[in-house]
Amino acid sequence: MRTPSAVTVTLVRGDITQQSVDAIVNAANSSLLGGGGVDGAIHRRGGPEILAACRELRASQYGKGLRTGQAVATTAGKLDAQWVIHTVGPVWSSTEDRSALLASCYRESLRVAAELGARTVAFPAISTGIYGWPLDDGARIAVRTVLAEAGAPVEEVRFVLFDAHAYAEFEEALAAQG
Template identity: 60%
Template sequence: MEVTAELGDITLVEVDAIVNAANSSLVGGGGVDGAIHRAAGPRLLDACRELRASTLPHGLPVGDAVATPGFHLPARWVIHTVGPNRHAGETDPELLASCFRRSLDVASDVHARSVAFPAVSAGVYGWSADDVARIAVATVRAWSAATHDGAGVNRVRFVLFNESLLSAFRREVGPD
């Protein structure tokens, strides 16, 4: 599996699926979540509300993931995952790893071959860029190895919105 890190706007990336650092309510928010909802258009919120009315009446649990169409995004799919919030006492690295692993499981289920991730839980959820990068890259590589080189997902792009996140991810991804 090809794993890269780049500076950019995840809402503009041409991949099969982008991952949304969502909140458990799935109804949009700030940061990456708000940007994805704005770029995808109002039908994304409708799709999320439908999930809440049907299969996720209590919201999406931390560490889990679910897909919706991408609507107005270049990506066909949005995979929503809820990262752990260190400020709320969610400090187990396995919860963070689960976000990346479950997102890849869902990507595989919808037959996505390329996936773009943000730095889930970095920033407002209190996880350091270095910790998120280390856990994310290791989890993606372990998932790829465990699923016989990606089970269809053959490219992961970490699309970061600032230089400090990019630096942390580039250290973990290694040389191009």
């Protein structure tokens, strides 16, 4: 395990598709071919280049789709970023602990970002929308994982949160980490 360097973690209330960063993380579905929520917004605003790149991935090494907890990069199309890093979050379960899979989404996305040389990375609150992950727990896992795993060349991790409730939960999680 590598020793993380000092990374700046910032919180932004807004639209992740309007961030100017090196890499935007997409809360994708396993098909990589677009969907609702963050995934749909990234594909719509990024344009057909993202979908074309995802289709190429499906035609090559991801024929059955991307597994939960994995991450892979494509072009960012028309977004103000160089790359979109797609990761598939777990669906929340009250009977099975899937927190390691959620942490893996953040860890693997940071690994891909580092391999690409990305210095700034914007994350959504993975799995906390349609996948039903409780926002307080999702924020805690996200912040803890990013603080433990982010390292050079990544200098800034930005959590881009759609509403005031999500922002407050991430703010509380960040404060709890000191």
